[in-house]
Amino acid sequence: MAKQIALFNHKGGVSKTTSAFNLGWMLAKKGKKVILVDCDPQCNLTGMVLGFKKSDEFDAIYKGKGIRNIRDGLAPAFESRPTAIEPVICLTIKGQSNMLLLPGHIGLAEYEVTLGIAQELSGSLVTLQNLPGSLSHLFNITAEKYNADIMLVDMSPSLGPINQNLLMTSDYFIVPMAPDYFSVMATDSLASVLPKWASWSKQAKIQPLLQKATYPFPDKNPKFLGIIVQKYRLREGKTPSAAFQKWIDEIEEGVRTRLVPVLRQNGMLLPDQIYKAAGVQPAKPLIQMSDFNSLIALSQKHKAPVFDLTDKQLEQTGVVLEITKKSMRQFHEIFSAGADRIIAIIDNA
Numbered sequence: 001m002a003k004q005i006a007l008f009n010h011k012g013g014v015s016k017t018t019s020a021f022n023l024g025w026m027l028a029k030k031g032k033k034v035i036l037v038d039c040d041p042q043c044n045l046t047g048m049v050l051g052f053k054k055s056d057e058f059d060a061i062y063k064g065k066g067i068r069n070i071r072d073g074l075a076p077a078f079e080s081r082p083t084a085i086e087p088v089i090c091l092t093i094k095g096q097s098n099m100l101l102l103p104g105h106i107g108l109a110e111y112e113v114t115l116g117i118a119q120e121l122s123g124s125l126v127t128l129q130n131l132p133g134s135l136s137h138l139f140n141i142t143a144e145k146y147n148a149d150i151m152l153v154d155m156s157p158s159l160g161p162i163n164q165n166l167l168m169t170s171d172y173f174i175v176p177m178a179p180d181y182f183s184v185m186a187t188d189s190l191a192s193v194l195p196k197w198a199s200w201s202k203q204a205k206i207q208p209l210l211q212k213a214t215y216p217f218p219d220k221n222p223k224f225l226g227i228i229v230q231k232y233r234l235r236e237g238k239t240p241s242a243a244f245q246k247w248i249d250e251i252e253e254g255v256r257t258r259l260v261p262v263l264r265q266n267g268m269l270l271p272d273q274i275y276k277a278a279g280v281q282p283a284k285p286l287i288q289m290s291d292f293n294s295l296i297a298l299s300q301k302h303k304a305p306v307f308d309l310t311d312k313q314l315e316q317t318g319v320v321l322e323i324t325k326k327s328m329r330q331f332h333e334i335f336s337a338g339a340d341r342i343i344a345i346i347d348n349a
Contacts, residue, residue, distance in 0.1 A: 002035070002143035003346045004136075004151040005225070006170040010193075011186040012157035014176040015230045017044045018296065018306075020154040022331075023228075023287070025305040026339040028098035032149040035090055037139065038104030039070065039166055040156040046103045049093060051303050061091070061103060071105035073142070077134035077215060078111045080127075085138050085215065087145040095304055100146060102139075108162065116161035119200065132204055133215035135162075136169040150346075159193055167194075168201040169220050172346065174286065176228045179247035187254035191262045198266040223270045223349065224263050225342060226286030227255060248288075256283035270349055278344035287338035289331060295324070307332035 007016045020036060028034045038045040043058065052058055066089045067073050073088040075081060090100035118128035139151050153170065155163050167173055175190065177183040201220075204210055210217040229248055260282050263269045275282055292299070295306040302313045307328050314324055 001140065002148040002151050003172065004139060004153060004170040005342070005346075006153045006155055006167050006173040006222070007176055007228075008155045008163065008167055008173055009175050009177065009183075009186055010157050010159045010163070010189065011178075011182050014157075014178045014183065015228075016040075016157075016176045017048060017154055018292070018299075019174075019176050019228050019230065019287075020045060020152055021048055022299075022305045022307070022335055023339065023342075024099055024150075024152045025096055025308070026335040027150060027152070027342065028096050029308075030336075030339055030343060032098065032343065033147060034099045034150045034152055035102055035143060035146060035148045036093075036099065037070070037102045037151055037153045039108065039153055039162065040104060041106045041109040042156065043104040043106060045154045046101065048300055049101045049303060050091065050103075051300075058103075062105070064089070069103040069105040070138070071107040071111070073102075073138045074108075074111060074134055077130045078114055085134060085141070087142040088138065090142065090146060093303075095308075100148070102142060102151075112160050112162055115165060119161055119165065119204070126209060129209040129213040130215050132165060132210055133169075133213055133217040135165055136218045136220070137215040164197050164200070167222060168197050168204075169218050170222045171220065172225045173222050174225045174228055176230065177251050177285075179229060179244045179251065181247070184247065184250045184254055187251060187259055191254075191258045194259075194268065195262055195266050198268060221267055224260075224268055224282060225345060226280060226282055226284070227251070228287045228338075229285045230287075230289050230291070248285075252283055252285075270345065274345060274349055277348065278341045280341050280345065286341060287334060289334045292331070293327075295327065295331070305335075307335055 007020050024034045024036050036045060062068055067086050068089055076083045076085050088102050090102050093099045093101060115131055118131035143151055153166055155166055204217045205219050280286060292306050298309055298313060299306045302309060314321060316324055
C-alpha cells in the first residue's frame with residue numbers, strides 16, 4: 001500500500017507547494033511511483049504542475065470524462081450520491097514518468113463545514129458516518145489503480161477539519177518552515193494543536209459507527225519525518241546570513257524542546273534507531289535550502305524542478321549560466337539527500 005506523506009504547516013508562505021513538487025520529482029527520479037495530491041483549494045500545485053494561469057484552463061480538465069479532481073472524487077460521500085467513490089484519473093507529468101498529479105479543486109472548501117460536523121458528531125449521526133474515512137479511501141484506491149508507492153499531499157495553511165483529517169490519516173508528515181518569527185510561533189501552535197488532533201483520531205478509530213461505515217476511518221498514527229527550512233538568503237553564497245540563522249536556530253530550539261516532546265507523548269515519532277539509521281535528527285531540518293531566486297520562475301515556466309532545468313530552459317550564457325548551474329547542482333544534492341533520508345525511513349519503518 002502506498003505511503004501517504006503530508007506536507008503541513010498552518011502558516012502560509014513556507015513553500016509547501018514548491019517543496020512538494022521538487023521533492024516529489026526527486027523521489028520519482030529515485031524510482032518511487034509518486035502521486036502529488038493537491039488538497040489546497042487554491043490549487044497552486046495543480047497550476048504549477050500543469051502551467052495553468054487562467055480559470056478556464058482548469059475548467060478544461062475538470063470537464064473531461066470521468067473523475068478528474070479531488071472534489072469530484074469525494075462527491076459520492078459528501079453529496080450522498082447513490083454511487084461508490086471511484087479512483088481519480090490522475091494526470092501524467094511531462095518529463096517525469098514516475099510522477100502523477102491528483103488535481104485540486106476550489107470546491108473542496110465547500111466540504112469543510114460538513115466534514116467538521118461529521119468529525120464532531122460522527123459517533124451519533126449515521127448519516128455522516130462515511131465522511132471521516134472518505135478521503136483516505138479515495139487516496140488508497142487511486143494509489144492502488146496506479147500502483148503508487150507514495151502519495152505526497154500538499155495541504156492548505158489552515159487548522160480546519162479537512163487538514164485535521166488529512167494529517168491524522170497520513171502515514172507520515174513533514175512541516176515546511178521559513179526562517180522568520182511566524183514559523184517560530186507556528187511551532188508553538190502545532191505543539192498545542194497536534195495533541196488535540198491525535199486525541200480526536202484515537203477516539204475516531206474506536207467509534208463503532210465509523211468502523212462500520214462504507215468508508216471506515218483508517219487505523220493510522222502519523223509519524224513525524226522532520227522539518228524543511230527554506231526561503232533564506234546566503235552570506236557569501238555559502239551559509240545563511242546572521243539574521244536568517246537566528247530564526248533557524250530558534251525554529252530548531254522550538255522543535256527540539258516543545259514540538260518533539262509533544263509528538264513523542266502522542267506516539268507521533270518513530271523509534272530513535274530508525275531516524276538514526278536514516279541519518280535524521282527529528283529536531284534538525286530534514287532538508288534545508290536557500291531561496292530559489294530566479295530558478296523558481298524558470299521552474300514554473302517550464303514545469304520542471306529547480307535542479308533539472310536544461311541550459312536552453314535557463315535562457316542564460318557565459319558566467320551567469322555557470323553560476324546558475326552551480327546553484328542547480330547544490331539544490332540537486334540537497335533534494336537528493338533529503339529524498340534518500342525519506343526513503344530510508346519509509347522503507348524500514
